[in-house]
Amino acid sequence: MDHSNQISPEQAILGVLSGKSGDDPFPIFKKTRAMGSVIRLPFPMGESEKQAWIVTHLDEAMKVLKDQEHFCVDPKSIDKNSNIKKSLTGNTDSSSLFLSSSLNAIDEPDHKRLRTLVSKAFTPRYMESLRPRVQKIANELLDQVQDRGEMDLVKDYANPLPINVISDMMGVPKSDHAKIHKWSEGIANGLGLGTVDPKTAQSLQDFGDYIKQLVVHKRKQPSDDLISQLILIEEAGDRLDEKELISMLQLLIFAGHETTSTLISTGTLILLDHPEQLEKLKSDHSLIPSAVEELLRFNGPSTTAGPRYALKDLELGGQQIKKGDMILPLLKSANRDEQHFSDSEDLDVTRKIKRHLAFGQGVHMCLGAPLARVEGDIAFTTLLKRMPNLQLNIPRENVNWHFKLAAQGLSTLPVSF
Numbered sequence: 040m041d042h043s044n045q046i047s048p049e050q051a052i053l054g055v056l057s058g059k060s061g062d063d064p065f066p067i068f069k070k071t072r073a074m075g076s077v078i079r080l081p082f083p084m085g086e087s088e089k090q091a092w093i094v095t096h097l098d099e100a101m102k103v104l105k106d107q108e109h110f111c112v113d114p115k116s117i118d119k120n121s122n123i124k125k126s127l128t129g130n131t132d133s134s135s136l137f138l139s140s141s142l143n144a145i146d147e148p149d150h151k152r153l154r155t156l157v158s159k160a161f162t163p164r165y166m167e168s169l170r171p172r173v174q175k176i177a178n179e180l181l182d183q184v185q186d187r188g189e190m191d192l193v194k195d196y197a198n199p200l201p202i203n204v205i206s207d208m209m210g211v212p213k214s215d216h217a218k219i220h221k222w223s224e225g226i227a228n229g230l231g232l233g234t235v236d237p238k239t240a241q242s243l244q245d246f247g248d249y250i251k252q253l254v255v256h257k258r259k260q261p262s263d264d265l266i267s268q269l270i271l272i273e274e275a276g277d278r279l280d281e282k283e284l285i286s287m288l289q290l291l292i293f294a295g296h297e298t299t300s301t302l303i304s305t306g307t308l309i310l311l312d313h314p315e316q317l318e319k320l321k322s323d324h325s326l327i328p329s330a331v332e333e334l335l336r337f338n339g340p341s342t343t344a345g346p347r348y349a350l351k352d353l354e355l356g357g358q359q360i361k362k363g364d365m366i367l368p369l370l371k372s373a374n375r376d377e378q379h380f381s382d383s384e385d386l387d388v389t390r391k392i393k394r395h396l397a398f399g400q401g402v403h404m405c406l407g408a409p410l411a412r413v414e415g416d417i418a419f420t421t422l423l424k425r426m427p428n429l430q431l432n433i434p435r436e437n438v439n440w441h442f443k444l445a446a447q448g449l450s451t452l453p454v455s456f
């Protein structure tokens with residue numbers, strides 16, 4: 040439901056960011072884009088009383104993501120005594136500690152050091168080489184439901200596919216994939232709520248313990264999996280230490296699960312909502328890679344990038360930003376920017392996209408983007424090949440959305456074929 044007529048656009052944006060708005064945030068984004076590229080949010084940030092801003096246009100969002108002279112991801116980089124909290128909800132608990140030591144939450148030079156090391160194992164060429172394994176996983180999942188003529192696309196396909204792929208890459212035994220899935224989902228469900236409930240804390244603990252044991256095992260018996268490679272990588276005499284290795288593995292499993300699952304499930308629903316576009320894909324599968332980019336642009340999994348903080352006073356989009364202010368690049372809005380995309384509110388699977396922001400930009404740009412693209416390509420191609428007459432099995436208005444990690448996703452998607 041569009042609440043944009045009853046409350047101010049700034050209030051409506053807060054609703055979107057906290058999951059309290061309706062299913063379709065795009066009319067709100069459109070209104071805020073018309074107000075300007077940088078919009079002041081009507082609340083101070085955490086205990087610091089600093090101002091928060093959202094960035095709605097693509098050019099300014101790119102600037103925030105790429106300009107390290109003026110923006111950082113870790114508020115501690117502003118100055119040593121900063122008491123600025125990291126998230127909208129101001130978490131200081133164990134969940135934010137897990138996140139705060141992660142690659143996405145640290146600034147240079149530490150970020151560059153870790154990213155250089157992990158990039159040696161996580162190369163685009165390696166991701167491409169995984170195609171046969173991703174294809175096998177997609178086939179196995181659809182084999183299990185093909186004869187039934189119906190499935191819950193979230194539970195049976197979109198959720199297990201990325202978790203099985205990353206678990207397989209890491210050399211997690213198949214019998215443990217379900218455990219990894221349960222923990223990763225438990226953490227995603229519990230994060231961002233302000234406090235960590237005992238269930239989420241338990242998932243964090245169990246997940247960490249399991250990864251630690253796996254690392255011990257891989258040190259004794261290395262093979263061709265990602266964990267063994269991450270243990271061995273070395274750059275100019277530098278290596279990941281034990282804590283960095285565990286934190287990196289947790290992030291890789293966690294960062295790629297919910298996002299890629301949302302790409303597959305929401306992407307399928309968007310295609311079912313646009314039958315003429317779906318027909319184009321069915322008649323020409325070679326369009327699928329460009330359709331994946333368009334789905335990422337049209338309604339990608341991440342509403343915003345992680346918060347950035349101003350390192351100094353500056354002007355952005357006509358607004359005076361003060362040192363320490365929090366800035367949220369609104370990726371879903373930037374990707375509908377009328378100045379960059381013609382008919383930006385329309386889905387066009389043949390669109391030639393120069394760039395979009397669904398994977399972010401700059402030094403923190405998604406490390407797993409090449410893998411997500413391979414997974415998206417294979418997931419949609421396999422689905423359309425094997426289930427060409429796919430249709431929604433419930434009335435459209437009964438489709439059930441959830442809100443996790445500041446983003447919308449589907450809880451279930453019953454389909455028949």
Ligand code: HEM
Binds near residue numbers: 291398411
């Ligand atoms: C469709 C799927 C995906 C989407 C939409 C997505 C989106 C993003 C975005 C927007 C960022 C940047 C956040 C920021 O700048 O604050 C990011 C960073 C990251 N993503 Fe992804 N992601 C996806 C899949 C994956 C996968 C499959 C993996 C790994 C297996 C992954 C691992 C990471 C990591 C490690 C970072 C942090 C990079 C850094 O800070 O240097 N992502 N992702």
